[in-house]
Amino acid sequence: MSKDSVKLLNFWPSMFGLRVHYALDLKGVSYDYQEESLLNKSKELLEANPIYTKIPVLIHNGKPICESLVIVDYIDSVWPGSHKLLPEDPYEKAVARFWADFGDKKLYDAGNRLIRAMGEEHKKAGEDFKWALMKIDEALGTIAPGKPFFGGDAMNFADVGLAPFICWFKGYQKVGGFVLPGPEEWPNLHKWVDAVNSVDAIKKSTPSPDKVAEFAEVIRKRVLGAA
């Protein structure tokens, strides 16, 4: 019986890499980790992801899989026995996929603009970011009322897709110059954040929000300096 070889190429602040960490850790899959320097990418990364030369990349038994949600989907197929991430019901599956995708389309997009945009665009990015979190708060109330996660009592594909942004909240607020509404305004979101942060598998790989905020501010300074 040969052992699976599983390796994650990542850069520690990446919320996309964190999705892969979460999927593997929730399922208790053992894996090797390789930290990549984005200014000095390893030969292995360049060969594993020649199209984008980006992290994260999962290398499973020598075969590379790229793009975080594609990787998480793959992980759920290959290790279905433990902590299933995608629901069995096709409609619930579609809903879970939708909200993970929302993380890319709306949350990441706004967050990225908070780091890189100027003036009016920067202000709009802050509003868009808050709108996205408000939608997540609403969705939690509709999809899993009274439960801590999109997946109900346990994290599912949607939770894994969105949770990595939590450790970035502090950083986004700092570069955006705003404070996120509290639990009175967004009760579901805050309950979800607390629930995610209390999961052992999540604690394993999540970088400290202070470190991430420091990183975000460094990038922001660089962007402002170049402007």
Next chain:
Amino acid sequence: MAMACHDQDVTLLSFWPSPFSMRVKLALLLKGIEHEDLPQDLGNKSKLLLESNPVHKKVPVLIHKGKPIAESAIIVHYIDEVWPGTSPLLPQDAFLRAQHRFWTDFFEKKISDSLDRFIRSNGAAVNEEFIQDCLLLEGALAELGDEEEGPFFGGASMSFLDVMLAPSAVWIPALEQVMGLKPTSQEQCPRLHKLFGAVTEHPSAKVALPQIEKLKEFTQARLVSDHHVWIAKASP
């Protein structure tokens, strides 16, 4: 959520020029799924559309037994899961499935994005990028599609990735003829050309995809109008 006004099992909220809408239509036709097609006016969005897709307010939306599903790739996944018997789209193998999803995402991030920017810049930008990205897609087809079995990524029959790419078989020629988009040559991308040729000959695609002439008229009209009801803004 009750979509009370329509008692048909499957309803598609569509917009005929939208490549994303075309994908879903194609998937439904490939699988022989009876459905009601409700074309949407994107300049004056219907209550049904806004209720079915309150987050993005875009087409396509599939409503099945009253429950709405949005985002074309997600809808096609859903269709494949609910109606697996006829014309299965996603491969059985997990790694191959990941490749289909990766290249769908590549198409969206790179090719679709390039075409969108080409249109918005009135033909000024990104043609070279577009060609490079098509070359990468040609490489993917060489790797994933068995030429002996057929022209598609799925061999003799259309698979998930073929459905995702199919609308380009009509959109690229339309943009070429109206806006001077320079596509790849047959020498550069022989298999991609064969794939798009096979798409336009496919009986389901002939119904799901609009005629190139209609798309040309649509593009021409948008070039001269002030409306910002453009494809990329209209649907994900």
